[in-house]
Amino acid sequence: MQPGNCILCDSKNEDIVFTNDLFRIVHIKDIYYPGYVRLILNRHAAHMTDINEKEAHSIFSALLIIERCVRDILNPDRINLACFGNIVSHLHWHIIPRYKNDRHFPNPIWGEVTNTKYFVADYLIGLEQQFLAQIYTKKFI
Numbered sequence: 001m002q003p004g005n006c007i008l009c010d011s012k013n014e015d016i017v018f019t020n021d022l023f024r025i026v027h028i029k030d031i032y033y034p035g036y037v038r039l040i041l042n043r044h045a046a047h048m049t050d051i052n053e054k055e056a057h058s059i060f061s062a063l064l065i066i067e068r069c070v071r072d073i074l075n076p077d078r079i080n081l082a083c084f085g086n087i088v089s090h091l092h093w094h095i096i097p098r099y100k101n102d103r104h105f106p107n108p109i110w111g112e113v114t115n116t117k118y119f120v121a122d123y124l125i126g127l128e129q130q131f132l133a134q135i136y137t138k139k140f141i
Contacts, residue, residue, distance in 0.1 A: 008090035009044050017135050022058055025066065027132055032103045033096055034120055034128035035074045037135070039063060041091040048083075048091065059093075062140045066095050069138070073131040074124065080108065 015027040017037065028036040039062060045051055051059070067079055076097035083093045096109060103118040104111055 006044055006088070006090050008040050008088055008092055011040075011042075017132050018138070018140065020140060022055055023062065025062070025135055028094075030109075032118065032120060033098075033109060034124045035070055035076075035097040035131050037066060037095050037132075039066065039093045039095065045091045046085060046089045050091065058141050063093060063095070065138055065140065066135065069131055069134045070095065070097050073134060074127050077105075082108075 011024060011026075014024070015029065016024050017027050018025040019042070021042065023042055024040050026038050026040060028038055030036050039059065041051070041059070048056065063081065067081065070076060070079055074097045077100045078098040080096040080098055081093060082096070083091070085091070098105055098109075101115060101118060103109075103113055103115050105114060107114060
């Protein structure tokens with residue numbers, strides 16, 4: 001996929017929580033997965049080896065900060081951290097809080113539904129706003 005055809009090269013219609021010169025963190029509004037965010041490289045690159053070590057360090061540091069905030073505020077059973085690029089060949093990561101009783105557990109959220117009766121607890125929706133506010137205030141390198 002060439003940059004001109006890349007949906008992640010264009011940040012229109014994204015709920016941007018944080019941005020700097022290297023990357024942006026966007027809130028993915030998924031009714032089943034509060035706290036789901038995506039870290040997206042601001043320029044087009046398809047692979048980790050397309051970025052330099054300093055950029056990789058900054059991104060990895062940001063992923064650690066995000067995961068710590070997810071754990072501290074949302075207290076999930078697991079955190080799925082994924083970087084595929086199979087469909088959208090633009091370097092980005094999905095950070096998804098997971099709970100043992102959630103809609104797809106233990107499958108990925110794109111997989112088969114295992115709990116059709118799952119509803120997000122109201123308190124998690126409130127904690128999601130606290131989590132997003134925390135990300136907004138973080139100092140990313």
